[in-house]
Amino acid sequence: MRVLPLLLPLLAALVLAGSAPGSSSAxxxxxxxxxxxxxxxxxxxxxxxxxxxxxxxxxxxxxxxxxxxxxxxxxxxxxxxxxxxxxxxxxxxxxxxxxxxxxxxxxxxxxxxxxxxxxxxxxxxxxxxxxxxxxxxxxxxxxxxxxxxxxxxLGVEASLPQRSYPQGGPATVSISTDARSVRIQVFAYAGTGMRDPNTNAFAITPSVQLDWRKHRNAPHLVDVGRSGTWASGLYFLRVTTPDGRLAYAPLILRPRRLGEHRVAVVFPTDTWQAYNFRDGNGDGWGDSWYIGGATRTIDLRRPYVEPGLPYRFHDWSATIATWLRQTGKAVDYISDDDLAAAKDGSELRNAYDLVVFAGHEEYVTAHAYDVVERYRDLGGNLMFLSANNFFWKVTRKGQTLSRVQLWRKLGRPEAALVGVQWVAGNQGQGEKPYVVEGASSAPWAFVGTGLANGSTFGGSGVEIDARAASSPAGIVVLARIPSAIGRNDAEMTYYRSSSGAQVFAAGALDFTASLGSPVVAQLVDNVWARLS
CATH class of the missing domain: 2.60.40.2550 (Immunoglobulin-like)
Structure with a gap:
């Protein structure tokens, strides 16, 4: 019986020795x-x-x-x-x-x-x-x-240091590849040149070949010249290599001054980068706010992941760009940078009767929010052709965008401006059409569509909006997607503010993806005509 007390310290020592970092059992x-x-x-x-x-x-x-x-x-x-x-x-x-x-x-x-x-x-x-x-x-x-x-x-990457450039101004593109040569060509939503299948844009320049043998170890800047007589619009630089690698870089050509046309179309360049999966810091993870909360800042100069198109570009941007081309709308194209550069809402109101948010305008600085809100309060009309708009507050320092907090948690619910706000999202399961319910209260919206109350059209997408307590008084529901996601309805709305401003909101993320439908195109054209 006396042996056991003597063995316990020895056994404990053996266990500790066996688990030590240098032991053979570790x-x-x-x-x-x-x-x-x-x-x-x-x-x-x-x-x-x-x-x-x-x-x-x-x-x-x-x-x-x-x-x-x-x-x-x-x-x-x-x-x-x-x-x-x-x-x-x-x-x-x-x-x-x-x-x-x-x-x-x-x-x-x-x-x-x-x-x-x-x-x-x-x-x-x-x-x-x-x-x-x-x-x-x-x-x-x-x-x-x-x-x-x-x-x-490494495939081939192309990026521009700015999201937009003035008409007639110079532009440079950074290209990264170890191919021996590259070809560069410019495409736009205009003209009758060769159509690019990935963007649905048309070639407006010939394809130019560059010797790349001296630039195979680092990115290199290329001067793409001046835009000359090109109209304000959405453009893509396309870069290809002999072995089939492919990259694009989007470019907004803004007007020489705001207000060359009385309608502005804003493309969501901040959201494009927020959802860009390109790994900028080399840690193996895409620096996208769509992955989760780990990434708090993004670099606005990053090239987009292969092949260089913004995330879900076809759903959120390509269809509206194509529709604008087909309908011949006379508009100024601007980026989020240009919106943020406006001095105040008065400057924007003096320039435009209608500002159209073409896509998913989720990330907004305080200054941009102030500008748009003041623009509305001065009688400026707004169209939101997607959903989940003015959702996150962001700050910008140089070329870095930082995510702060939801605007509604900061006392500025987006429904007070947009009319509706985000209520639900999924991965696109079970998409349903809109059901018309405003044909009597807003007949002008449905002229020429053949739609009546109870008719269906279009579709929703992965995120939806609906009215909230902060929605403006007198807001009208034009159409609804019942139980679009779970028990949540998506609501397409219209309201007139006390300043006389008219505001339309689609209420569904992928609304513009249905613009190929004559019915949807006519509805948008009706709203556009009334607000412009």
Whole structure:
């Protein structure tokens, strides 16, 4: 019986020794982790980040993961594409090997055609006697900074330092690729040139080839010249390479001065960047506010992820640009930057009778909110052709946009301006049409459509708006999508303020995606005619 008290301290010591960091039962360690592409670094590459371009030219076709094992272990190496909207994290390459103690190199040769983006590299180290260490992140869907490595797949990227440029002014584009040559061409929603299938825009310049052999290791600025006689509008620079890589850079050509036409169409360039999944800091995660709350700031100068179009561009922007072209509307195209540059609401009111928000105007600075609200209070008319508008307060410092708080939580509910505000969202399941209920109270909206109360048209999208306690008095529901998302209705509305301003709101995110329907196009044209 006296032996037991003597054994307990000894057993405790053995347990502690066995779990010590240097003990044989502790999981093996990877030391000196690093990644390279074989000696051809691209601008921004570090010991933890390497750029690879798998096109068979032997320049940057491979990624090499280097480390040292402190003892024999099974090492599983995984390359992971992290989360994007509607696309969970995915392991794109996985190899498992038993390795002895010492230095090692694991080679990854990505397949041609792999998406151009950053990928996290995860290492799972299994000891011979159990235990595991993870270098990188715990699971593909964890939104944590990696302790492992990152590989950037380089296609071709194009970006402009500004969102808009004045008519007749110069513009430069930054291009990143390791192709030997590139071709640049400009497309617009005008003219009769070749149509680009990705943007539905038309070529307005010839394709110009540039020798790129001196610029294969870093981004390079190209002067694209002056816009000359081009009209205010939405343009795209398209960049292609001989091996099929493709990029676009959107450009708003604003008027030389506000008010060249009495209607302005605002494209949501801040929302475009807020939803841009391009990984600007090289941590393996897209710097998008659509992923979650981890990213609080975004760089407004980033190129868009492959192929360079803003997220859901076809749903939120391309259809209205095409409709404007087809109908020949005389308008000024402006960006969020231009709206924010207006001195005050009086300047905007002096310039325009109608301001149309063409897309998802979710992120708004205090100054822009003040300008638009004052514009309305001075009798300026507004059209909101999407949903979830004026939702987030953001601040801007230089080229950095920071998300602050929901405007409604700051005492400025968006319904007081827009008429409706966000009530629900989903991933697009079970979309339903609008049902007309305002044909008697606002017959002018439905002239020529063939619609009557109870008729259906259009569709909703992934987010919807409805009236709130802060909605202006006398607001009229033109159409409703009953139980559009759960028990929530989407409401298309119209109101006239005490200043005489008229405000229309579509109430559904993807409303303009239905502009190809003659009925929807006629309804929008009716509202446009009344408000302009």
């Amino acid at each position: 999981p093996p360690r990877l030391l000196g982790l690093g990644v390279s592409n074989g000696g051809h670094p691209f601008a921004g590459d570090t010991r933890e980040l390497a750029t690879v371009s798998p096109n068979g030219d032997r320049l940057r076709d491979h990624a090499y993961f280097r480390f040292r094992l402190d003892r024999t272990a099974t090492v599983e190496t995984q390359v992971v594409a992290t989360d994007e909207v509607r696309r969970p994290g995915e392991i794109v390459w996985d190899v498992r090997r038993m390795l002895p103690a010492g230095p090692h190199v694991i080679e990854w040769t990505p397949k041609r055609g792999i998406a151009a983006r950053t990928y996290l590299v995860r290492f799972l180290v299994h000891g011979l006697h159990g235990g595991k260490r993870v270098y990188g992140f715990e699971a593909p869907r964890s939104h944590h900074l990696t302790s492992g490595l990152v590989v950037r797949i």
